[in-house]
Amino acid sequence: MQYRSFFSTPEFIEFPTSSPGQKAYAYFYPPLNPMFEGLPDEKPPLLVKTHGGPTAETRGVLDLSVQYWTSRGWAFLDVNYGGSTGYGREYRERLLKKWGIVDVDDCCSCARFLVRFIISDSNSTVAFIAIYKPPYFIVRWRMGK
Numbered sequence: 001m002q003y004r005s006f007f008s009t010p011e012f013i014e015f016p017t018s019s020p021g022q023k024a025y026a027y028f029y030p031p032l033n034p035m036f037e038g039l040p041d042e043k044p045p046l047l048v049k050t051h052g053g054p055t056a057e058t059r060g061v062l063d064l065s066v067q068y069w070t071s072r073g074w075a076f077l078d079v080n081y082g083g084s085t086g087y088g089r090e091y092r093e094r095l096l097k098k099w100g101i102v103d104v105d106d107c108c109s110c111a112r113f114l115v116r117f118i119i120s121d122s123n124s125t126v127a128f129i130a131i132y133k134p135p136y137f138i139v140r141w142r143m144g145k
Contacts, residue, residue: 008032008070010060010078015113017082017106022094024106025087027060028114029067029076036073044075046114048107051078054099055092057085077114081106 010027017024031044038044047069051058058078069076080086081103083095095102 005034006032006071007062007067008076012060013110013113015110017109022082024080024082024110025084026077026079026110027058029070029078031070031073031075033071033073038073044073046075046077046111048077048079048111050081050103050107051084053083054095054103055083055085075114077110079107079110 008029008031010029013026013028014023015026016022031038049058049066058080060078066076066078081095083092083099083102085092
């Protein structure tokens with residue numbers, strides 16, 4: 001395929017949540033554009049997305065809306081927070097009576113995990129997009145040490 005070098009491939013990640021002993025899951029798409037390279041001393045901004053829900057599931061498949069961001073230098077994180085389908089009943093039931101708490105907390109935990117271990121630094125911008133229903137929103141958040 002002619003444009004394959006522009007498509008970021010998702011990496012499945014498992015990360016610890018703020019609840020001791022619990023893990024959650026996400027797909028991480030690193031920034032990718034063969035015609036551009038960031039500065040060597042800078043890390044990419046990170047965009048964190050939640051799937052529609054509350055108990056839906058995101059999958060690591062070709063999504064051109066994700067590729068839009070990664071081709072422009074953003075790292076992209078698509079989170080299957082506690083309550084998502086596909087990880088068993090106990091995992092899905094984490095969200096019961098905690099909608100807006102578990103999901104947001106898992107997204108923050110994943111962003112912290114990535115900043116600490118994978119892509120970014122404490123001065124990077126992290127943007128959150130919650131996509132339950134329109135209207136969508138983006139929150140700009142700067143990670144602190």
